[in-house]
Amino acid sequence: MATLSRADVEHVAHLARLGLTEEELARLEGQLNHILDQYTILTMLDTEHIPPTAQTIELANILRDDVVTPSLTTDEALSNAPERSGDHFVVPAILGGGEGGA
Amino acid sequence: MTAAPAAAGKSAALERYEAVIGIEIHCQLKTVSKMFCGCSTEIDGAAPNSHCCPVCLGLPGVLPTINRTAVEWVLATGFAIEATVAPTTRWDRKNYFYPDLPKGYQISQYQLPLAANGRLTFDTSEGPFTVRVRRAHLEEDTGRLIHDELGGRRVSLIDFNRSGMPLMEIVTEPDIRTAEQARRYAEELRLLMRTIGASDAEMENGQMRVEANVSIRPRGQESFGTRVEVKNMNSMRAVERAIAYEIERQAVAVDAGETIHMETRGWDEARQSTYHMRPKEEENDYRYFPEPDLPPLLTSPEWLAGIKARLPELPSVRRVRYREAFGLSAYDADVLVNDAAAAALFEGALAAGAGVPAKLLANWVTGEYMRLAKGGEGSGGGAAGRVDAAELAALVKLVAGGAISGTNAKEVFGEHFASGAGVASIVKARGFRQISDAGALGAAIDQVLAANPAAVADYRAGKAAAVGFLVGQVMKATRGQANAGMVQTALRERLDKAE
Numbered sequence: 001m002a003t004l005s006r007a008d009v010e011h012v013a014h015l016a017r018l019g020l021t022e023e024e025l026a027r028l029e030g031q032l033n034h035i036l037d038q039y040t041i042l043t044m045l046d047t048e049h050i051p052p053t054a055q056t057i058e059l060a061n062i063l064r065d066d067v068v069t070p071s072l073t074t075d076e077a078l079s080n081a082p083e084r085s086g087d088h089f090v091v092p093a094i095l096g097g098g099e100g101g102a
Numbered sequence: 103m104t105a106a107p108a109a110a111g112k113s114a115a116l117e118r119y120e121a122v123i124g125i126e127i128h129c130q131l132k133t134v135s136k137m138f139c140g141c142s143t144e145i146d147g148a149a150p151n152s153h154c155c156p157v158c159l160g161l162p163g164v165l166p167t168i169n170r171t172a173v174e175w176v177l178a179t180g181f182a183i184e185a186t187v188a189p190t191t192r193w194d195r196k197n198y199f200y201p202d203l204p205k206g207y208q209i210s211q212y213q214l215p216l217a218a219n220g221r222l223t224f225d226t227s228e229g230p231f232t233v234r235v236r237r238a239h240l241e242e243d244t245g246r247l248i249h250d251e252l253g254g255r256r257v258s259l260i261d262f263n264r265s266g267m268p269l270m271e272i273v274t275e276p277d278i279r280t281a282e283q284a285r286r287y288a289e290e291l292r293l294l295m296r297t298i299g300a301s302d303a304e305m306e307n308g309q310m311r312v313e314a315n316v317s318i319r320p321r322g323q324e325s326f327g328t329r330v331e332v333k334n335m336n337s338m339r340a341v342e343r344a345i346a347y348e349i350e351r352q353a354v355a356v357d358a359g360e361t362i363h364m365e366t367r368g369w370d371e372a373r374q375s376t377y378h379m380r381p382k383e384e385e386n387d388y389r390y391f392p393e394p395d396l397p398p399l400l401t402s403p404e405w406l407a408g409i410k411a412r413l414p415e416l417p418s419v420r421r422v423r424y425r426e427a428f429g430l431s432a433y434d435a436d437v438l439v440n441d442a443a444a445a446a447l448f449e450g451a452l453a454a455g456a457g458v459p460a461k462l463l464a465n466w467v468t469g470e471y472m473r474l475a476k477g478g479e480g481s482g483g484g485a486a487g488r489v490d491a492a493e494l495a496a497l498v499k500l501v502a503g504g505a506i507s508g509t510n511a512k513e514v515f516g517e518h519f520a521s522g523a524g525v526a527s528i529v530k531a532r533g534f535r536q537i538s539d540a541g542a543l544g545a546a547i548d549q550v551l552a553a554n555p556a557a558v559a560d561y562r563a564g565k566a567a568a569v570g571f572l573v574g575q576v577m578k579a580t581r582g583q584a585n586a587g588m589v590q591t592a593l594r595e596r597l598d599k600a601e
């Protein structure tokens with residue numbers, strides 16, 4: 001049995017910037033532990049001689065030359081915006097989070 | 103919250119603690135297109151969201167492709183800081199949710215950076231200092247947010263023009279102990295970026311962003327204290343001041359029994375202090391995992407050899423060459439190395455004029471040329487004067503040979519700087535020559551001594567400085583053409599003899 005605590009769930013919810021109710025937290029705690037249980041089964045496989053990989057196709061060094069190609073127009077870029085103001089996307093203010101410039 | 107460091111407690115607290123500082127620098131790399139898409143990087147002054155495409159807007163279903171030039175700039179940097187370049191690197195997703203990051207993750211490099219284990223050596227007021235560089239890796243920049251109010255709601259306005267611009271992150275080991283070392287490291291890295299051409303590294307417009315991790319520990323203690331990240335330092339001076347402030351703040355806080363919290367603090371230039379921005383997320387909170395959309399990158403020996411061969415002479419090598427081959431002072435060598443135009447003029451004049459005395463030439467370049475180039479007095483308000491290296495070489499040779507006085511030579515140089523006219527023609531047109539004839543000088547000196555009895559009396563009363571005034575008068579009487587050294591000697595002889 002995976003043992004993700006309520007505090008772990010709350011922490012993950014915070015990182016995802018999700019505000020969850022008590023009821024949702026309880027439900028997700030069960031669901032997340034269930035998912036982790038499936039991974040516990042996977043970890044029982046012997047993978048000692050299999051190198052870790054993030055790729056399923058054998059490609060390497062796919063590079064492009066440093067050449068400019070056309071961008072979208074500003075109107076196109078903003079066409080899926082939930083809200084726009086002038087040429088900007090508008091989102092609810094989120095202060096004090098994130099990296100703000102990498 | 104911690105009170106501002108009290109001036110009284112400051113030095114006493116600092117004596118008990120040692121600062122441990124690591125620096126992270128982000129540089130925007132000089133490419134014409136973005137890191138993973140073909141959008142132009144010419145975003146300065148562009149209308150918001152005019153340099154975007156589905157890739158840098160993070161729309162579903164798009165695939166990034168790696169900009170070869172950006173990779174090559176990081177590899178070149180790796181060689182320049184004597185780092186180990188990885189034979190295989192790959193990409194990772196750094197996950198965090200903030201509206202400046204449209205995908206919800208930043209493509210970066212975590213486990214296998216392009217370059218690792220380098221070092222950078224530079225001079226400080228306490229002598230040469232070497233900082234180990236842990237890693238240099240490639241990533242993409244974020245969009246830009248403006249916090250605003252719209253119809254009474256607090257909102258963020260997003261401009262994704264900067265999203266996906268290529269960024270190199272360079273991280274040091276926590277080797278730095280003083281605010282000055284931190285500033286000097288950043289300055290030397292900036293010079294290196296400009297020398298190899300990887301980045302213009304202008305701090306004012308965010309092409310180079312310096313962040314410092316600062317902690318303190320009681321002197322003699324091995325383990326590190328809790329580190330605080332300091333950012334928003336927009337000049338080299340700000341880097342030094344912000345770190346000095348932060349060291350002091352922590353020392354005073356720890357002395358007062360307070361606990362230092364892991365947090366990000368910003369530098370407030372107006373208040374000259376740091377302020378709490380937010381608690382710092384732990385590294386594993388970024389949930390790094392390999393980027394499945396990008397294949398690994400293999401750096402072949404041939405590719406690397408080509409990049410290495412294209413590296414220009416590095417600042418550290420050039421400083422040594424200027425000192426050893428030309429006998430320049432460490433100061434003059436450093437001034438030249440830090441100014442690409444001045445160094446090019448110096449080298450150009452050496453190449454153009456066989457037998458130009460290098461030290462005298464360096465004085466002219468670091469003195470008159472740089473004064474005029476910076477828009478100093480007589481430059482016509484910073485007019486874009488161009489100096490021909492061969493003309494400067496010719497002028498310096500005239501000065502060295504005693505054919506023209508230093509005063510007149512400055513006038514000739516100023517005219518050349520302003521108009522571009524040739525040195526020989528200016529000298530001829532102005533009738534400049536140097537009077538080194540003892541007889542002709544003697545007559546001028548006699549006249550000046552007769553006309554300035556007060557200065558003569560001052561000199562004889564023990565005011566040695568009066569001789570400077572008298573030299574000036576002789577120079578004026580000869581329209582600057584007298585050999586100043588000879589005038590000085592002759593004046594002293596007369597004044598001392600008649601005593």
